[in-house]
Amino acid sequence: MINITIDNKPLQAEKGQTVLKAARAAGIDIPTLCYYELDGVNFENRPGGCRVCVVEIEGRRNLAPACATEVMEGMVIHTCSLRVVNARRTVVEMILSDHPADCLICPKNGKCELQSLAQRLGVREIPYQGEQSTYRKDLSPAIIRDVDKCVMCRRCETVCNVWQTVGALSAVNRGFQAVVAPAFEQDLEKSPCTMCGQCVQACPVGALSEVDQTRQVITAISDPKKTVVVQTAPSVRVALGEEFGMEPGTIVTGQMAAALRRMGFDYVFDTDFAADLTIMEEGTELLSRIDKFTKGDKNVKLPILTSCCPGWVNFFEVNYPDMLDVPSTAKSPQQMFGAVAKNYLTNKLGIKREDMVVVSIMPCVAKKFECARDEFAENGNPDVDYALTTRELAELIRQFNIDFKSLPIEDFDNPLGESTGAGVIFGSTGGVIEAATRTAYELFTGKKLEKVDFSELRGLEGVRSATVDFNGTPIKIGIAHGLANARQLLDEVRKGNSGFHAIEVMACPGGCIGGAGQPFHHGNFDIIRKRQEAIYREDEGKPIRKSHENPYIQSLYKEWLGEPCGELSHHLLHTHYFDKSKHIEIAE
Amino acid sequence: MAKVKLAESKINKIKEICTSFGNKPGEAINVLHKVQGEFGYLPAEVQEVIAQELNVSVAQIYGIVTFYSYFTMTPKGEYPISVCMGTACYVRGAEKVLDEFKRELKIGVGETTSDGKFSLNCLRCVGACGLAPVVLIGEKVYGRLTPDGVKDILNEYRS
Numbered sequence: 001m002i003n004i005t006i007d008n009k010p011l012q013a014e015k016g017q018t019v020l021k022a023a024r025a026a027g028i029d030i031p032t033l034c035y036y037e038l039d040g041v042n043f044e045n046r047p048g049g050c051r052v053c054v055v056e057i058e059g060r061r062n063l064a065p066a067c068a069t070e071v072m073e074g075m076v077i078h079t080c081s082l083r084v085v086n087a088r089r090t091v092v093e094m095i096l097s098d099h100p101a102d103c104l105i106c107p108k109n110g111k112c113e114l115q116s117l118a119q120r121l122g123v124r125e126i127p128y129q130g131e132q133s134t135y136r137k138d139l140s141p142a143i144i145r146d147v148d149k150c151v152m153c154r155r156c157e158t159v160c161n162v163w164q165t166v167g168a169l170s171a172v173n174r175g176f177q178a179v180v181a182p183a184f185e186q187d188l189e190k191s192p193c194t195m196c197g198q199c200v201q202a203c204p205v206g207a208l209s210e211v212d213q214t215r216q217v218i219t220a221i222s223d224p225k226k227t228v229v230v231q232t233a234p235s236v237r238v239a240l241g242e243e244f245g246m247e248p249g250t251i252v253t254g255q256m257a258a259a260l261r262r263m264g265f266d267y268v269f270d271t272d273f274a275a276d277l278t279i280m281e282e283g284t285e286l287l288s289r290i291d292k293f294t295k296g297d298k299n300v301k302l303p304i305l306t307s308c309c310p311g312w313v314n315f316f317e318v319n320y321p322d323m324l325d326v327p328s329t330a331k332s333p334q335q336m337f338g339a340v341a342k343n344y345l346t347n348k349l350g351i352k353r354e355d356m357v358v359v360s361i362m363p364c365v366a367k368k369f370e371c372a373r374d375e376f377a378e379n380g381n382p383d384v385d386y387a388l389t390t391r392e393l394a395e396l397i398r399q400f401n402i403d404f405k406s407l408p409i410e411d412f413d414n415p416l417g418e419s420t421g422a423g424v425i426f427g428s429t430g431g432v433i434e435a436a437t438r439t440a441y442e443l444f445t446g447k448k449l450e451k452v453d454f455s456e457l458r459g460l461e462g463v464r465s466a467t468v469d470f471n472g473t474p475i476k477i478g479i480a481h482g483l484a485n486a487r488q489l490l491d492e493v494r495k496g497n498s499g500f501h502a503i504e505v506m507a508c509p510g511g512c513i514g515g516a517g518q519p520f521h522h523g524n525f526d527i528i529r530k531r532q533e534a535i536y537r538e539d540e541g542k543p544i545r546k547s548h549e550n551p552y553i554q555s556l557y558k559e560w561l562g563e564p565c566g567e568l569s570h571h572l573l574h575t576h577y578f579d580k581s582k583h584i585e586i587a588e
Numbered sequence: 589m590a591k592v593k594l595a596e597s598k599i600n601k602i603k604e605i606c607t608s609f610g611n612k613p614g615e616a617i618n619v620l621h622k623v624q625g626e627f628g629y630l631p632a633e634v635q636e637v638i639a640q641e642l643n644v645s646v647a648q649i650y651g652i653v654t655f656y657s658y659f660t661m662t663p664k665g666e667y668p669i670s671v672c673m674g675t676a677c678y679v680r681g682a683e684k685v686l687d688e689f690k691r692e693l694k695i696g697v698g699e700t701t702s703d704g705k706f707s708l709n710c711l712r713c714v715g716a717c718g719l720a721p722v723v724l725i726g727e728k729v730y731g732r733l734t735p736d737g738v739k740d741i742l743n744e745y746r747s
Binding site: 161166167168169170171172173174181182183184185191192582583586 | 592593594595596599632635636639644645646647648649650651654655
């Protein structure tokens with residue numbers, strides 16, 4: 001340990017620690033802007049560029065950035081001397097001099113780190129006036145880039161390149177013209193962007209935001225000719241409460257259902273139901289691949305890869321076009337729900353497909369892209385019409401003047417609202433494969449699973465593996481969250497020596513609980529940990545915890561689908577993938 | 589699937605250069621330097637191949653290309669014109685000479701005429717301050733240039 005003094009307080013710090021971390025560990029909060037950390041997954045953006053975190057160190061002539069300065073024995077640090085306070089405010093004033101002052105109508109209003117910084121530092125005027133840099137807006141189906149608001153913190157670039165290895169964004173040009181943009185300053189949609197949206201989650205300002213579809217949803221609800229059906233993803237219920245000042249990890253399933261009903265949705269259903277359905281299809285597919293493999297079929301692809309996460313699907317379509325037959329063909333729960341709603345429920349209700357609007361509430365930005373995919377529409381009518389983020393749902397609840405905290409606990413509607421604990425845990429990394437294991441074990445061995453909790457599959461390690469004993473047959477399972485971690489596993493699979501039977505991948509840190517559509521966590525990873533704990537709590541509290549035991553799933557197969565991976569399932573619940581890589585071809 | 593088309597010989601040349609630098613991402617600047625030396629400029633397709641060979645994203649390669657003013661994505665003309673804007677040339681009227689080139693060629697700095705014949709650029713000091721203002725066309729040096737002389741010089745190359 002090293003002895004240092006911060007603001008006249010003698011402290012001990014670890015060798016190699018930055019001044020910022022040492023100060024924060026001692027409860028001294030130095031303001032930052034470009035700095036972004038996800039400590040649970042060892043991710044850090046530390047370009048030292050914004051200079052908001054400067055501190056005065058005795059014996060040094062210049063102020064030092066706390067995020068990029070290591071502590072040294074005997075260091076005396078001042079975080080709020082007059083010189084520091086003045087410098088910090090000047091830095092923010094200069095950033096604001098090239099930043100639009102349209103806070104009132106900015107999507108980040110009230111959640112903007114620059115806004116709260118300006119407030120905190122008492123900026124009341126911008127003394128530097130002059131030209132402002134301008135850039136065209138880039139509108140993709142999921143993410144909007146409004147570069148005029150960019151503060152060049154480089155968080156998005158680091159997330160995109162390091163955590164995701166997607167490589168869609170880079171700082172380009174220099175000086176006043178510098179922007180973060182895709183190659184050749186093309187639109188995001190033409191880049192290798194997977195729409196995972198972690199750049200949106202990381203952006204401290206409103207330069208990156210999700211496409212807002214709340215208006216379209218209000219219009220649909222207001223249209224008496226439309227039957228509007230809503231589904232809510234597993235991880236939304238453990239995060240939505242944060243938007244209303246509740247503790248992270250508060251489970252608000254019942255209040256959420258009540259809020260949606262008060263808004264005027266005709267049916268309030270649950271994506272967890274579709275998650276159970278996904279397990280039936282994906283689990284059956286896994287077992288049939290294992291069966292064929294053990295019988296010596298050389299063409300069968302193992303491991304099977306989960307296909308629930310749309311960011312992940314986009315990623316392998318771009319980066320692994322030679323392996324498009326490896327992932328499960330099962331649609332994601334969102335799209336399975338859409339297919340069931342528009343084909344089965346319409347029939348049951350006796351309404352036309354065009355008169356039903358399916359809205360999903362997702363922790364995700366990529367889900368907006370997913371539901372707009374051509375293959376998920378029939379004659380131009382999509383299975384899922386709108387995918388709103390958790391944040392957009394919170395916006396709607398506020399717009400509808402609903403006092404969320406005082407809502408009663410209500411249930412989902414049936415038949416598409418009943419789910420098991422297995423459906424719930426889809427929201428966390430490791431959850432999909434645990435849910436699949438619960439069902440696959442019983443189907444494979446014909447025995448009852450005594451212990452449904454597979455703690456070996458849980459956690460927050462970026463890459464995890466475990467072997468589950470299927471009554472004498474060892475099933476090797478891999479798990480990755482974050483696309484850089486997924487790439488590690490996938491490269492092994494490509495070489496043919498992974499040895500896994502099944503791999504689960506989720507693009508976001510922690511899985512959907514850390515999704516880009518969730519309430520902003522501003523790099524506070526404890527929030528993600530608490531959401532994860534809540535997911536497993538919700539699972540534990542469910543009377544049924546295996547997908548195949550969901551009575552409504554059973555009757556859906558009996559009444560309509562036939563059997564898992566059967567003909568109707570194949571047509572409605574499974575999909576195929578496309579080569580979206582960039583090929584370098586030889587010209588004639 | 590998006591396609592990038594390039595002649596085989598070009599692709600091989602780029603690959604050869606990347607290999608000579610061990611295909612290391614850290615050598616990107618050196619690779620770009622060498623490739624630009626070979627082709628005269630760095631079009632998008634060329635950057636795609638370099639990115640693939642060095643295993644970095646093409647966005648990052650583009651980031652480097654746009655950061656350093658030495659790198660260019662527009663092909664240089666058959667006769668590249670460089671107007672010296674160093675201190676000596678500047679005070680002796682280089683800017684007016686430059687304006688005349690722009691007017692005469694109907695292009696801006698960093699651009700190439702549509703027939704591909706001329707491209708226009710600025711540089712700082714060629715070490716011939718005694719001849720200020722100085723203009724280079726290809727390797728040839730023109731000194732003590734006035735705006736009136738621009739047309740005559742261009743005509744030497746136009747025929």
